[in-house]
Amino acid sequence: MTTFPRDGARPGDVRPDDDPHDGWFPESVAATYDEGGPSNDPREVARTVDVLAELAGDGPALELAVGTGRIAAPLAARGVPVHGIELSAAMAARVAAKPGGDAVRVTVGDMTTTRVPGEFALAYLVFNTINNLTSQDAQVECFVNAATHLRPGGRFLVEVGVPALRRLPPGQDTVPFGIETTDDGGQAGGYVGFDRYDTVTQRFTSNHVTVAGGAGRFRSIPFRYVWPAELDLMARLAGLLPERRWAGWDRAPFTAESTSHVSVWVKPEQ
16 A cells, blocks of 8 residues: 555665654655655656645645655745645755755644644645554544644645555455565565555554665554545544545546545635
């Protein structure tokens, strides 16, 4: 369901300058976060920004978990005022270097509780990041925090995958998502990635095994998957109403076969 933490960037080697306050996205991850991955495809970024700019209209936008500014910077370059909240200072430090990123205001903090000044026409949370909150309570708090920042008529958008439980045979809890082999000077190496699900708690881990130079490394990152109907209930608890749901940024219809969705809820006019 989620190949790598929030994006296509593979977890890097631990570095001495990793700050534990940066959580799962310290310098060792931030340094390579923008390298490759489907979400860094310029066409996918453009489609994403097109939708967000249309929904924001003439109002400011707030990105929860702004990361390195992959979306916020090009959105700001389109003339939309953007403010971002990001837990990792290592990630946030890279926003300003992107074209348009110098116009993005970033506040370091937790997206479930951190407040920033102003009212926004749009708040958004992209690329499975809602799953980084590993309890239902935290996911609900995220919706409440987003709703609190919205002006009447404002919208909250979430992009997230549909839980891949249909791929689990009876008695199995693991779904592989990636395998690579390498030859480093005649020394075999490679990478294996797999998700492991707990269907009781809706928690899962994204697991990464890397072998290089005769040494191996294992990294496991916790997530919590969430169903579309569950997200609608979270929105209702936050005072938001469902407005639309697409299968992706191309606005294709969401169906029973969709593997992801882009959902939008609106804050009622007062």
